[in-house]
Amino acid sequence: MSEHHLLPLVDAPTPERRDAARNREALLRAAQELVERCSADAVTMDAVAAAAGVGKGTVFRRFHSREGLMAALLDHSETEWQAAVMSGPPPLGPGAEPWERLMAFGRSRLETTLLHADLIRQAGRAGTRSFAAYSFAAMHVRYLLAQLGVTGDLPLLATALMAPLEAPVLDQQVRIEGLDVDRIHAGWVDLARRIVGRRT
Amino acid sequence: MSEHHLLPLVDAPTPERRDAARNREALLRAAQELVERCSADAVTMDAVAAAAGVGKGTVFRRFHSREGLMAALLDHSETEWQAAVMSGPPPLGPGAEPWERLMAFGRSRLETTLLHADLIRQAGRAGTRSFAAYSFAAMHVRYLLAQLGVTGDLPLLATALMAPLEAPVLDQQVRIEGLDVDRIHAGWVDLARRIVGRRT
DNA sequence: AGACCAAACGGACTGCGGTCCGCTTAGTAT
DNA sequence: ATACTAAGCGGACCGCAGTCCGTTTGGTCT
The missing domain is CATH 1.10.10 (Arc Repressor Mutant, subunit A)
Incomplete structure (x- = not known):
């Protein structure tokens, strides 16, 4: 030994x-x-x-596969993003009010998802499934929702909040329907307001 | 001539x-x-x-392609579904209150999407893009939201409402996270309530 | 240093999606 | 009926994802 x-x-x-x-x-x-x-x-x-x-x-x-390789490429930037959320500067990172953090989350996700749209698509299932990525984001949103005093089935509400930011949906909106990013973001903010139950 | x-x-x-x-x-x-x-x-x-x-x-x-073939297979059942919405019996078809129709829409989409999950996945982009399917559903939801007196960016709210019912999201929830269908449906109803702004 | 072995390597090989191009045929004009 | 033509057809062919298996190599034990 x-x-x-x-x-x-x-x-x-x-x-x-x-x-x-x-x-x-x-x-x-x-x-x-x-x-x-x-x-x-x-x-x-x-x-x-x-x-x-x-x-x-x-x-x-x-x-393992081509998709796995793509997922590995994504993983790199995904890790950076996680670091930014966990220990980066506010409002994305800790230190800001939950609502501000949620807004920053939305904007950030929207941008990075569009930026890596190609890679995500090519990663296919591996991109979604290597949910080291996905589940971290979901956890973060659940946490923020809890902080905001939202009641209900938080895992599902988190999913509802993230689903319109998923690559296929954004792809459709931007590439085919021709919506511009600011409008999509505004729509997402509205959605968040309705889910959280904010007046403003 | x-x-x-x-x-x-x-x-x-x-x-x-x-x-x-x-x-x-x-x-x-x-x-x-x-x-x-x-x-x-x-x-x-x-x-x-x-x-x-x-x-x-x-x-x-x-x-055109394998994906196109899969999309064609889907198209068949999709057409039936559209017929059910446009001229079938309530509450999915016309004749019921908008809220009831919306609920029926959610349940129906959830079920058919899961039923054809394999085909949809294999159809890849063609499934989403042949949005004879998608855009019809979107239009229907916009219409119901308008009927319910919802104000805001209806196209985006419709997207937000349908996004959690998209195949990749459901696939993840059911196959990987192991959520059961009733819970997902309940979550969707809750989401709809928040978006529409209903008390109950 | 030498031996041993599990892990890693490389490239030939298979199967499938997709293209290409010369041949065939349905529909039409005379 | 015959001739004409554009649409349709078929299958050889290509490139790439993924597998398989004989060979090599890094690490370790003596």
């Missing part, structure tokens, strides 16, 4: 070998660059594998 | 040749059967072409 674990705290799920980690980063970097220099469609598994200088099988080993 | 148009009213977009119509039906029937006897995944373009006894190219000529 000569295990040199300095932190044998939680049972390690499997530490990941060093070459594996290197390849993961190389792949993510390659994919990111492909998205920026071309488009999300250009991110083919062969292309990203070649760009990262690894075999195709490796890409699938790391990310 | 010996055109024998009995109804030259609106300029015919292109009447569709008889063999084409026959093949369209054969393809739809074959696809439908594949869905029922196997699953939506089993609906391969090659498979449906073979089952209908036509070439693969024909399938794409008719339906």
Whole structure:
């Protein structure tokens, strides 16, 4: 028994070998660059594998599927966003009144969702399902609603509040119906008022 | 000029040749059967072409893409639903109070969306975009909201009301979070109350 | 250092969505 | 009936997602 674990705290799920980690980063970097220099469609598994200088099988080993890869790309910015909510400056971060935070949440979600619309679409189910993203946002909204003294089935009210900010809905409104972002945001604020029960 | 148009009213977009119509039906029937006897995944373009006894190219000529084929399958039940709303029995159809109709709308949408969840998912964008479906429902909700004396940006309020009934959201709630349908419906009724501004 | 093995790797291979283009046929004009 | 043409047809062909399996390599134990 000569295990040199300095932190044998939680049972390690499997530490990941060093070459594996290197390849993961190389792949993510390659994919990111492909998205920026071309488009999300250009991110083919062969292309990203070649760009990262690894075999195709490796890409699938790391990310399971193309959708998984897209989700991984999203995960990065999603994590930043979570940090901004948990410990960033107000009004998005802590320190502002719940209502102000809720408004900031709406605006922020609206913008980032539209910004990453392509990636989200291509991530398909993985984007929604890796609900490290989704469930964090939902939790935050539930928390704010509770702070605002809203009564009722909070999980469902939170869903109702977030649903119009989901990518497919926004996509439809912006790309097809041609609504502009400010109007959509105003509509969302109105919705929030009605749900929370504010006069103003 | 010996055109024998009995109804030259609106300029015919292109009447569709008889063999084409026959093949369209054969393809739809074959696809439908594949869905029922196997699953939506089993609906391969090659498979449906073979089952209908036509070439693969024909399938794409008719339906543009796999998503288009799925959308066409959906379109059928969607049309029935529209008929039920426009001229079916109350409370879904005309004849009931607006609030009752709205409640019936919610329940009905919830059920049919879940029923066709697979097809909708596989139809991808085509399902949303062929908004013969979507825009009809949106119009109906706007109409009911107006009847109920709701003031505000009705198109956006309608969207807010329908968004939680969209397939991806419901899918997440039912399949992943494990919520049961009655609770979701109750939550939607609550949402409608808040948006409409009803006491009860 | 050497041995051992589980994890990782790579690329050939499969199946499906989608395109292309030369052939066939339904409908029409004469 | 015959000729004409545009719409329709079919299936070979292509690119990409995803799988499989023989080979390599990082980590560890002695």
